[in-house]
Amino acid sequence: MLKIGVIGCGFIGGQICKAIDKGIIDAELYALCDSSESRVQELTASLKKYSPTSMTIEELLQNVDLVIECASQKAVRLIVPQALEAGRNVMVMSVGALADEELRERLFTLAKQNNCKLYFPSGAVAGIDGINSASAAEISSVTLTTRKPPMGLAGAPHVKALGIKLETIEKETLLFEGPAAEAVKAFPANVNVAATISLAGIGFERTKVRVIADPALSRNVHEITVEGEFGKLSTRVENLPSPENPKTSYLAALSAISTLKKILSPVQIGT
Ligand SMILES: NC(=O)C1=CN([C@@H]2O[C@H](COP(=O)(O)OP(=O)(O)OC[C@H]3O[C@@H](n4cnc5c(N)ncnc54)[C@H](OP(=O)(O)O)[C@@H]3O)[C@@H](O)[C@H]2O)C=CC1
Ligand SMILES: O=C([O-])CC(=O)C(=O)O
Incomplete structure (x- = not known):
């Protein structure tokens, strides 16, 4: 065994x-x-x-x-x-x-x-299977948009470096936009999924990531959009966060x- x-x-x-x-x-x-x-x-x-x-x-x-x-x-x-x-x-x-x-x-x-x-x-995402298949031909763009309740982003180096006060965020706020290579360093406990998407698709520089803090949310939402020779793929998962570690989704x-x-x-x- x-x-x-x-x-x-x-x-x-x-x-x-x-x-x-x-x-x-x-x-x-x-x-x-x-x-x-x-x-x-x-x-x-x-x-x-x-x-x-x-x-x-x-x-x-x-x-x-x-x-x-x-x-x-x-x-x-x-x-x-x-x-x-x-x-x-x-x-x-x-x-x-x-x-x-x-x-x-x-x-x-x-x-x-x-x-x-x-x-x-x-x-915590859906669609890696589709990206893997699509990568057998040309992929022109991959975008991940991650939305989390503000406190689910607590402790992230990007939040600390910019002195962002998560507890005072009152409406949907874009905290980060850039390549996956930077996103996973800025939010190491929040967007590992960006790395998996990059490995499956077009790499860490061409994969674009947006991280949004949204106080109206109780779930971690990941949306992926991929375009390429195969056509277009869109996925959206509304994840229940783990009660033990709200940064991490049960999925x-x-x-x-x-x-x-x-x-x-x-x-x-x-x-
Ligand atoms: N691929 C994906 O889609 C996802 C990946 N993740 C990542 O998976 C990992 C685990 O997530 P999760 O279970 O929620 O995290 P937790 O914080 O709940 O658990 C991680 C545990 O590992 C321990 N640990 C950290 N570093 C070491 C080390 N060098 N040697 C031994 N133990 C260590 C931590 O201890 P201590 O607290 O003392 O550091 C903690 O007990 C995280 O890196 C997370 O970011 C999470 C969600 C999705
Ligand atoms: O669990 C999630 O929603 C995603 C996550 O934290 C990660 O990819 O690091």
């Missing part, structure tokens, strides 16, 4: 572990790692079937078949190269880290050299669970 190690025991990590524990994913939950040991213990205590071992990153990488990163962009830079060097397959949630071209090339080269797979779930965790099921299934549906 596939041994899974989860790095990051927050909302997404917790949902993945619970899905494995319930038998929704036919794999063994072998190890956990988090910067906070109490978070590991709390998650382990909530499980019924598995009692994964709390490990350091180095121990975890030596002991599992598939490493799941659901921690932070910083963690991707630290962990994913080591995991691939150790010959492990890796699922990455903090995809925004791949806006760094040097890191991206390194990870893709290491995956190839070591015959490993890198998985990037669709996350993002479900997409990780669904990707795990796909990895383990002999039947592959969709692009």
Whole structure:
């Protein structure tokens, strides 16, 4: 049975572990790692079937078949190269880290050299399948518009750097407009989806992103528009935010669970 190690025991990590524990994913939950040991213990205590071992990153990488990163962009830079060097397959949630071209090339080269797979779930958006298909021909434009309740954007470097007072925003306000390469740095915990869209489509410089704070919203809304030789594609998802981490939508965790099921299934549906 596939041994899974989860790095990051927050909302997404917790949902993945619970899905494995319930038998929704036919794999063994072998190890956990988090910067906070109490978070590991709390998650382990909530499980019924598995009692994964709390490990350091180095121990975890030596002991599992598939490493799941659901921690932070910083963690991707630290962990994913080591995991691939150790010959492990890796699922990455903090995809925004791949806006760094040097890191991206390194990870893709290491995956190839070591015959490993890198998985990037669709996350909190719909339409990655369509972008993948469309990219087999010419794509002329890709735009992501993300709308979140203002406090869902709290702590973002862009918000801090500009001194934006989120609590005083009274109407829909455009906070950022620019290429995905900049968006994922400006909002590292909010628009990782922009990175996944960039990887599937026309890259981090040509993918355009708008981030809007809207106090009228209670959901995280992601809209994608793609135009190309295939025609035009538009998707819109109104995501319920996680009650534990309002920056993250529930669908993002479900997409990780669904990707795990796909990895383990002999039947592959969709692009
Ligand atoms: N691809 C996508 O569509 C989406 C991606 N994401 C991204 O996925 C990641 C996980 O999201 P979520 O579960 O909501 O986040 P949470 O903040 O709920 O959980 C992340 C956990 O990982 C821990 N952590 C961070 N860095 C490290 C590290 N280097 N080593 C060990 N543990 C670490 C955190 O600890 P501490 O709090 O102490 O830092 C925290 O406990 C985030 O980067 C998020 O931005 C989220 C939504 C959608
Ligand atoms: O969960 C979401 O709505 C999207 C998100 O935070 C991200 O892509 O980083």
